[in-house]
Structure formats: C-alpha cells, structure tokens
Amino acid sequence: MARYLLYRLLDAIPTVFLVLSFVFVAMRILPGDPALAALGPQTDPAQLALFRERMGLNDPLWLQYLKFLWDAVRFDFGVSFLSNQPVSSLIARNLPHTIYLTLTSVVIGLALGIPFGVYAATRRNRPADSALRLYSLLGYAIPDFYLAAILLIVFALNLGWFPILGAGTGFWDGLHHIILPALTLALLKSAFLGRLTRTSVLEVLGRDYVRTARAKGAREGRVIYRHALRNALLPLSTGIGISILATLSGSVAVELVFNRPGIGRLLIDAISERDYPVIQAGVLMFAFFVIFVNLAMEVVYVLIDPRIRMAS
Amino acid sequence: MGGPLLEVRDLTVAFGPRDMPLRVVDGVSFALDRGETVGLVGESGSGKSMTALSVMRLVPEPPARIGGEIRLDGRDILGLPLREMPAIRGRDVGMIFQEPMSSLNPVMTIGDQIGEAISLHGRMTPAARRARVIELLTLVGMPDPEARIRAYPDQFSGGMRQRVMAAIAMACNPSLLIADEPTTALDVTIQAQVLELMTDIRERFNSAILLITHDLGVVAEICDRVIVMYSGRIVEEAPVEALFDAPRHPYTRGLLKSVPSFSETRERLYQIAGSVPPAGTIREGCPFRARCPLRMPRCAVEMPPMAAHGPGHRAACWATAEEAAA
Numbered sequence: 001m002a003r004y005l006l007y008r009l010l011d012a013i014p015t016v017f018l019v020l021s022f023v024f025v026a027m028r029i030l031p032g033d034p035a036l037a038a039l040g041p042q043t044d045p046a047q048l049a050l051f052r053e054r055m056g057l058n059d060p061l062w063l064q065y066l067k068f069l070w071d072a073v074r075f076d077f078g079v080s081f082l083s084n085q086p087v088s089s090l091i092a093r094n095l096p097h098t099i100y101l102t103l104t105s106v107v108i109g110l111a112l113g114i115p116f117g118v119y120a121a122t123r124r125n126r127p128a129d130s131a132l133r134l135y136s137l138l139g140y141a142i143p144d145f146y147l148a149a150i151l152l153i154v155f156a157l158n159l160g161w162f163p164i165l166g167a168g169t170g171f172w173d174g175l176h177h178i179i180l181p182a183l184t185l186a187l188l189k190s191a192f193l194g195r196l197t198r199t200s201v202l203e204v205l206g207r208d209y210v211r212t213a214r215a216k217g218a219r220e221g222r223v224i225y226r227h228a229l230r231n232a233l234l235p236l237s238t239g240i241g242i243s244i245l246a247t248l249s250g251s252v253a254v255e256l257v258f259n260r261p262g263i264g265r266l267l268i269d270a271i272s273e274r275d276y277p278v279i280q281a282g283v284l285m286f287a288f289f290v291i292f293v294n295l296a297m298e299v300v301y302v303l304i305d306p307r308i309r310m311a312s
Numbered sequence: 313m314g315g316p317l318l319e320v321r322d323l324t325v326a327f328g329p330r331d332m333p334l335r336v337v338d339g340v341s342f343a344l345d346r347g348e349t350v351g352l353v354g355e356s357g358s359g360k361s362m363t364a365l366s367v368m369r370l371v372p373e374p375p376a377r378i379g380g381e382i383r384l385d386g387r388d389i390l391g392l393p394l395r396e397m398p399a400i401r402g403r404d405v406g407m408i409f410q411e412p413m414s415s416l417n418p419v420m421t422i423g424d425q426i427g428e429a430i431s432l433h434g435r436m437t438p439a440a441r442r443a444r445v446i447e448l449l450t451l452v453g454m455p456d457p458e459a460r461i462r463a464y465p466d467q468f469s470g471g472m473r474q475r476v477m478a479a480i481a482m483a484c485n486p487s488l489l490i491a492d493e494p495t496t497a498l499d500v501t502i503q504a505q506v507l508e509l510m511t512d513i514r515e516r517f518n519s520a521i522l523l524i525t526h527d528l529g530v531v532a533e534i535c536d537r538v539i540v541m542y543s544g545r546i547v548e549e550a551p552v553e554a555l556f557d558a559p560r561h562p563y564t565r566g567l568l569k570s571v572p573s574f575s576e577t578r579e580r581l582y583q584i585a586g587s588v589p590p591a592g593t594i595r596e597g598c599p600f601r602a603r604c605p606l607r608m609p610r611c612a613v614e615m616p617p618m619a620a621h622g623p624g625h626r627a628a629c630w631a632t633a634e635e636a637a638a
Contacts, residue, residue: 208414214370215409216429216480217402219395226428230419305419306464 008298012291019287020072023280024065034274038081055081068280077281082273087281090266095285097167098262100174101254102247104182109189109243114236116190117197118224124202132194139191145253148184152257155180165259181258185250189243196239200232207231233304241297245290315386316343317520318367318488323380325362325371333377337362338544340380346487349514349521351531351552353567354541355588360524363541364490367522368405369397385487403433406481406519410493412473416465422476423461429483448479451516452509471502478509485517492524507534528571532556537624540564543589543599546618550625560627562604598630606631 035051036043052058056067071078077087120132156164168177204210205228213227252264259265263285270278302308323340326333337359344350352360365371366378369389382389384404392400401407409415417425426445430436436444442461449457452475465473474494481489491510495503511534514521523535531538531552538555540548540563548561559565566584586603598604601611610630618626619633627633 208409208411209417211370212407212409212415212477212480213417213428214398215368215401215407216483217398217400217432218428219398227417227420231417234419306421307418307466 005295005299008295012295015291016284016287017069020069020280020284021065023283024068027274027276027279028061030274032274034081034276037274051081072280072284077284078277080270080275080278082270082275082278087277090278091263091281091285094261094263094266097260098251098255098264101178101181101185101251101260101262102244104178105185105189105247105250106240106244108182108186109193110240112186113190113193114197114229116194118201118229120194121198121201121205122220122224129198132198136191136195139188139194142188143253144184144188144250145257147188148181148254148257151180151184167260177260181254181260184254185247188250189247192243192246193236193239196236197232200235201228203235204228204232230304234301237297237300237304241293244293248286248289315383317346317348317385318344318522319381319383320363320367321381321383323363323366323382324378325359325366326377326379327375330377336544337366340541340544340546342539342546342549344488344520344522346520347514347518348537349511349523349535351535351538352522352524352541353526353528353531353538355526357543357588358541359544360541361492364407364492364522364524367488367490368401368407369394370401370407398432402429402481402486403484404486405488405490406484406486408474408477408481408489408491408494410496412470412477415477416473418465421462421464422468425465426461426476426479426483429480433484444483445479448483449476451482451513452476452479453505454479469502471499471505474502474506475509478506478513482513482517482519485519487519488522489513489519490522490524493526494523495527495530496525503530510534528567540567545599545615546628547600548627549618550621550627551623554622554625558621560621560625560632561600561629562606562631563600564627566603598628604631 035048079086116132120129123129156162162180163177168174210227213223255262255265256268263282267282321341323337324335325337326335328334340363354360367382378390423445426448427441430441430444445461446457454460454475495506535552537551539546542563548564559568569582584603597613598611598616601607608630616628616630618628620626
C-alpha cells in the first residue's frame with residue numbers, strides 16, 4: 001500500500017511540471033504589464049524599468065522559465081509584486097481558510113446528500129424521490145456565486161443571523177463566519193451527491209446479495225445501510241472526489257462574495273494585478289490539492305473494496 | 313404439530329393491471345412434509361422461482377400481487393404483515409440462490425456474512441458466534457475454516473461460495489430449506505458435492521428441502537417427490553420413481569425424452585416442438601396445448617383439472633385422464 005502510494009506520488013510529478021509550464025506560458029501570453037499593474041499608471045518610466053530589472057522581467061523568456069522552475073522545485077515562490085511580501089507567507093496565511101472552507105462544506109454536503117439520496121432510492125417515484133429530483137435540478141442550475149449572494153442577502157443582511165464579511169477570529173467566531181459560505185458550497189454539493197447516491201443505491205438494491213441479505217432475515221434498514229450503501233459507496237466515492245475538487249472552483253466565487261481570505265481570493269486579486277509569483281504559487285497549490293484529493297480517493301477505494309486491496 | 317410443514321394452496325402471483333392480470337404463478341397448490349425433499353421442475357419462466365420467493369415473501373409487492381394461502385408450520389405467511397417476515401426468513405426458512413458468484417456481498421468477509429445470519433436471530437457473544445461460524449463452515453465441507461472466515465467472496469471458487477451460501481442458509485437450522493437452482497452455475501463435479509451436502513444437511517437436521525431445478529438428473533438423485541410446472545401452473549406431481557417410470561403429462565414425457573442417455577444411441581436428442589409461452593399469456597385452456605402431441609379440442613377451452621394416477625401421482629391432462637379412466 002505504502003509503495004503503491006509512493007508510485008502514485010511519483011506519477012504526479014509530470015502533472016505538476018505541466019501545470020507549472022502552462023501557468024508560466026499563460027501568464028506571459030495574457031496582455032498587461034506586471035510592472036505597470038504593481039506600481040500604477042502614474043509611475044516614472046525609470047522606476048518601471050528598475051522594477052522590471054529587479055524582478056527579472058527583462059531576462060529572456062527561457063531564462064525566466066528555468067529560474068521559475070528551479071525556484072518552484074525549492075518551493076521558493078519569491079516576493080509578491082504587489083505587496084512585497086514573500087509569497088510563501090501569503091500562502092501560509094490564506095491556505096488554512098480554504099482548507100477549512102472545503103472540509104466544512106464537504107462534511108455538510110455529505111451529511112445532507114447521502115441520507116437524502118438513500119431515502120429517495122428507497123421511495124422510488126414517490127414524493128420524496130420527486131423532491132430530490134427537483135432539488136438536484138436546482139442544484140445543477142444555480143451558479144455558486146448567485147446562491148452565495150442570495151444566502152448573504154437573506155441570512156446575513158436582512159435577517160442578521162450571520163456576520164456579513166470576513167473569516168472571524170477564534171474557533172466559535174470562525175464557525176459563525178463559515179456557516180453561510182460552507183452552506184453555499186454544501187447545498188450545491190448535496191444536490192449532486194444526492195442524485196448520485198440515489199442512482200448508486202438503486203442499482204445496488206437490485207443485486208443478488210441484497211436479496212440474500214433479506215433472505216437471511218435482515219430488516220430494511222440493515223439491508224440498506226450495511227449491504228447496499230457500502231457497495232454503493234464504490235461508484236459514489238468517485239463522485240465525492242469530483243465534488244471535493246469542484247469545491248475549489250466554488251471557493252473562488254464564495255471567498256469573493258463573502259470577502260473571506262483564502263487561496264481563491266488571493267488568486268483572483270493576483271490575476272487582476274498580474275502578480276506573477278502569487279499566481280504561479282496559487283495555481284500550484286490548486287494542482288497539489290487536486291493530486292492530493294485523487295490520492296486520498298484511491299486510498300478510500302482500497303479501504304472500501306477488498307477486491308482492489310487483493311489486486312494491489 | 314400435525315399437518316405438513318409447508319402447505320401452499322391456490323397460490324397466484326400476478327403483475328400488471330387488475331382487469332388483465334399477468335399471472336406468472338396461477339393456482340399452484342402443493343405440500344411439503346418434514347424431512348422430505350421435493351423437486352420443483354420446469355423451464356425458465358415456468359414460475360418455479362416465483363413460487364419459492366413467495367414462500368419467503370421476497371417477491372416485491374407492489375408491483376406483484378400475491379393471492380392464495382401459504383402455511384408454514386400452520387402459520388399463515390401471506391396473512392402476516394411484511395414487517396414480521398424478517399423474523400421468519402433465515403430462522404424458519406433458509407434459502408440458497410442460483411448465482412453463487414453474485415449472491416454474496418463482495419465487501420464483507422464470509423465470516424461476517426455467516427455470522428450476520430446467526431446474530432439476526434439470536435444473541436450470542438462474538439466468541440460463540442465465531443465458533444458457530446467455524447462449525448457451519450466445517451459442516452459444509454470448507455477446508456481450513458478458521459483461516460477462511462476472514463476471506464472475501466472473490467477469493468472463493470463458485471463451488472466454495474455455494475457452500476458459504478449453504479452455511480448461511482443453515483445458520484439457524486431452518487425447518488425448510490429452499491434451494492433455487494443451487495447447482496446450475498457449477499461444474500458437474502462440484503454439482504455432485506453440493507447435492508451431497510444438501511442430502512447430508514437434510515439427514516442431520518430433518519429439514520425439508522424444496523429444490524428448484526430444471527435438471528431432471530438432479531431430481532432423480534436426491535428428491536422424494538417431483539412437482540412439474542409449466543407456464544405458471546402445476547401440470548404433474550408424483551413420487552420420483554412414478555414420474556420417471558410412468559409420466560402422465562405429455563410435457564413431462566417430453567422433458568424426460570429430452571434428457572440425453574448413455575444407454576441408447578439416438579441420432580438426435582428429442583426436443584419438444586415450439587417454445588414456452590410467456591407465463592400468464594394463456595388465459596384459457598391448457599397452456600401446453602400448442603406443443604402437445606395428445607391435443608384434443610377440449611384443451612383449448614378448459615384447463616384440465618389434476619387427475620389421480622396412483623398414490624401421490626396427479627397430472628393435469630385431458631388425454632391421459634381418459635387413458636387412466638379407460
């Protein structure tokens with residue numbers, strides 16, 4: 001198992017390399033001058049030239065690229081053009097917020113989506129099932145930033161139940177601040193997961209071993225949660241992985257709407273200001289996150305399915 | 313405790329609209345005594361599996377509608393609310409299914425699956441349950457049971473899985489064991505072992521066995537009596553010797569003639585002309601008439617009643633009933 005994971009980690013190296021290269025090229029192709037963006041349009045041309053020289057922007061592209069790769073290998077992302085702070089400390093400050101948001105929304109999303117899906121599967125074509133269908137449809141249709149804005153307006157602005165902006169300080173205040181952003185992502189996630197759970201459970205409920213479980217004298221609850229759901233989790237875990245990754249793109253919009261610190265927000269600000277070092281580091285963080293989630297899902301497969309365990 | 317262990321009277325399983333029901337089981341009646349092995353024979357779609365699943369009430373209702381009467385040890389099974397069925401399944405009736413490859417849960421160890429069958433019907437300490445699981449595995453002839461309880465179904469061959477299924481079915485010493493084509497998916501050598509296992513189980517626990525099969529060879533080997541079904545109805549019922557010696561229904565005769573034999577050399581194997589009409593599609597007369605060599609005008613109008621042909625031997629055929637009367 002450990003060896004297997006090590007191989008998968010080595011497999012990820014080319015991916016990271018491609019992501020880095022793509023970001024480098026993309027940022028150089030996009031119009032806009034980082035020096036101008038960092039210092040402002042009123043800046044003296046001599047100062048602009050000095051800035052470019054100091055940040056290595058005058059080097060030939062291939063040299064910039066090699067330097068960039070070399071720095072990335074050492075996890076040295078340089079200094080933000082904009083704030084002049086080391087990129088690593090910007091990441092260190094913002095990353096925990098994004099992780100917290102992701103974890104909270106995944107937990108809420110699973111806690112809502114899976115029971116709803118199971119319930120609908122056992123009441124096929126009855127009102128609960130139709131309700132889930134409608135709920136999923138809405139979940140697919142509503143964009144995250146829109147739902148975030150609605151929740152913000154209704155529960156924070158009008159009802160005043162939750163704070164409007166920021167991440168809060170301390171555990172309880174932080175929890176209070178994260179509920180609406182996490183709920184935004186969790187509701188969308190549960191719509192997707194609910195639908196997926198329903199399909200997987202329905203498929204498994206038709207299997208022979210479910211009939212065997214009933215023939216043994218197992219009651220429906222046991223049949224569903226012990227025999228059906230565990231098998232349904234196999235196809236479902238792929239969906240859970242996908243939905244965790246979708247949280248990333250979702251977190252960009254949600255962090256923006258709720259004005260929360262986080263990698264998504266950091267990245268958006270950096271892109272609009274052509275802050276190359278921050279963009280490169282931020283995208284790399286996302287790439288690491290995707291690789292990590294994929295690896296974690298592989299571990300989950302192995303834990304759920306003894307057949308995979310035996311094969312590996 | 314007089315009377316038969318299992319008594320099925322006028323069992324009907326219907327699907328579809330109420331005014332035009334599709335009866336996949338139509339007026340089936342039979343009985344099973346303790347310690348008796350009865351074969352339920354018929355082609356695919358003859359309603360034999362539906363009959364067996366009805367005894368466990370494992371036919372999903374709705375969409376199915378089940379009518380008639382099923383008495384197990386005198387208790388009216390069809391009259392019970394569905395929520396009382398789990399207490400009977402596994403404890404009073406054990407069931408072995410056709411597909412050993414798919415009938416076991418792939419993500420649970422076989423020890424857990426057999427153990428579950430035990431603990432669903434009685435409290436036991438984990439140690440006692442483990443001992444009982446090992447005892448059951450030994451009983452069904454599983455080599456090295458202590459090590460095997462932690463294995464998953466995919467680590468077993470078909471024959472070994474069918475032994476695990478038998479261990480699950482026998483976990484609570486049920487008085488009735490229903491085996492739905494237990495040997496169909498297995499190699500011939502393994503078939504023999506599984507049949508031997510079933511006879512062994514019957515002798516040890518005096519359980520009754522309802523063996524569903526389309527294999528007359530299996531019937532000849534272990535059954536006391538045979539019930540032949542065709543298109544949802546019982547067409548003949550007889551003690552094994554009587555059925556093989558003097559079958560009274562043209563369908564049974566056809567079935568026996570289509571069994572390959574070592575003693576005679578025939579050019580070609582006999583085959584009943586035509587094919588089985590889907591159960592429930594024939595609403596009047598004898599369902600076999602279209603393929604029957606003894607067909608007469610009456611067959612199209614009226615379903616023949618079961619006529620006696622000797623002790624325990626009954627057949628539903630106008631033609632042979634006349635033969636017997638003459």
